[in-house]
Amino acid sequence: MARILVQEAGFDVAAETQALQADRTDVGGIASFLGVCRSDDGLAALVLEHYPGMTERALAGIAAQAEARWPLTGCTIIHRIGRMLPGDPIVLVLTASAHRTAALESCAFLIDWLKTGAPFWKREEFADGRERWVEAKPEDEAAAQRW
Amino acid sequence: MKVLYFAWVRQKVGIAEEAVSPPGEVRNVGELITWLSARSPGHAEAFAQPRQIRAAVNQEFAGPDALVAANDEIAFFPPVTGG
Numbered sequence: 001m002a003r004i005l006v007q008e009a010g011f012d013v014a015a016e017t018q019a020l021q022a023d024r025t026d027v028g029g030i031a032s033f034l035g036v037c038r039s040d041d042g043l044a045a046l047v048l049e050h051y052p053g054m055t056e057r058a059l060a061g062i063a064a065q066a067e068a069r070w071p072l073t074g075c076t077i078i079h080r081i082g083r084m085l086p087g088d089p090i091v092l093v094l095t096a097s098a099h100r101t102a103a104l105e106s107c108a109f110l111i112d113w114l115k116t117g118a119p120f121w122k123r124e125e126f127a128d129g130r131e132r133w134v135e136a137k138p139e140d141e142a143a144a145q146r147w
Numbered sequence: 148m149k150v151l152y153f154a155w156v157r158q159k160v161g162i163a164e165e166a167v168s169p170p171g172e173v174r175n176v177g178e179l180i181t182w183l184s185a186r187s188p189g190h191a192e193a194f195a196q197p198r199q200i201r202a203a204v205n206q207e208f209a210g211p212d213a214l215v216a217a218n219d220e221i222a223f224f225p226p227v228t229g230g
Contacts, residue, residue, distance in 0.1 A: 035230055048229070051153055051222060054206035079229060091230055111230055119203070119222075120229025121154035133155045136226035 002063035002075040006055050008082040011092055020074040020096040027073050029100040031107035033093040039086035042127045046084045051119035055079075058118040066095070066110050070102040077110065079120065109147050116144040148217055150183070152193070153224035156200065159193035168217075176202045177211030179221060193223070201226055 003019075005011075013034060021027050037046050059077050066075060074096040084090055093110045097103040122134040151164045173182045177197070184194040194200060202209050203222040215221055 049154055050229070051151070051203070051206070051224070054203055054222070057206055115230035116227065117208075118229050119153070119224065119227050121225060122228045123154070133225065134228040136228050140230075 002060065002067065002077060004056060004059045004063060004076075005078045006050060006052075006059070006081060007078065008080060010080070010089060011078045013089075013092060016076050016078070016092060016094055020076065020094060024073065026098055027096045028098040029103045030094060030096045031100070031103035032095075033091075033107050033111045034089055035091035035111070037084040037086050037088045037090055043086060043124050044127045045086075045125040046090070047123040047125065048079075048081045048084065048090070049121045049123070050079075050081050054119050059114070062110060062113045062117055065113070066106045069109070070095075070097060070106040072097050072102065072106060075106070075110070077114070079114070079118070081120070112140075112143045112147060115140045148215065149220045150179075151220065151222040153222065155225055156193045156223050159189055161187070161189040174214060175211065176204065176209055176213045176215060176221070179215050180211070180223070183223075199225060 017030055020030055063075050063077060072095055076094040078092045080090050093107055095103045095107040124132045124134060148167050149164060150167055152160045157163050169179060169182045173179050180194050180197055184191045200223055204213050204215060205220050
């Protein structure tokens with residue numbers, strides 16, 4: 001069972017990584033993806049909105065697909081919501097397995113699908129007061145489809 | 148029927164959710180969009196370009212042909228941009 005959290009608070013990458021090894025010695029590798037708020041075009045903040053209930057279901061569904069496809073010993077997905085400043089962590093995906101290929105591939109699969117298959121929306125706030133909803137990118141859809 | 152709106156769809160409609168009772172001939176998501184569009188200028192603006200709208204029926208992604216029923220939770224939103 002994957003550990004799935006949708007929360008406003010930040011997260012402790014080291015503690016989350018350690019937790020995937022707790023009380024077990026069959027973990028040979030842990031892959032991680034940490035998504036960070038970037039500062040493009042004078043971006044002051046990023047506001048993340050989601051669909052409570054459906055988000056958790058969608059993430060659990062995506063994680064279940066990864067667990068069915070790769071021999072994972074553990075999987076953690078933490079996605080933040082609310083207001084993020086440049087440099088703030090937004091999303092963490094961790095996958096653990098006996099071997100690196102399963103860990104690395106499933107981690108890439110999860111972040112690709114998470115971008116197109118979970119109901120989150122980003123609004124950009126700029127230093128000059130402008131606001132803009134981020135548009136979905138065709139390349140993100142293509143990245144998910146390659147799996 | 149409970150209808151939820153998210154992101155710019157919510158901003159254009161002007162509310163986050165509402166309870167609606169569409170007539171019986173509204174059978175699917177596409178027909179519900181047409182019916183909702185007539186409720187207010189905000190609804191009309193939000194649904195002006197149906198290709199930019201995504202939907203969920205009972206918290207599962209659903210296309211325009213997906214059936215809707217009285218007790219369903221239907222959500223409308225732009226293409227997702229998480230991660």
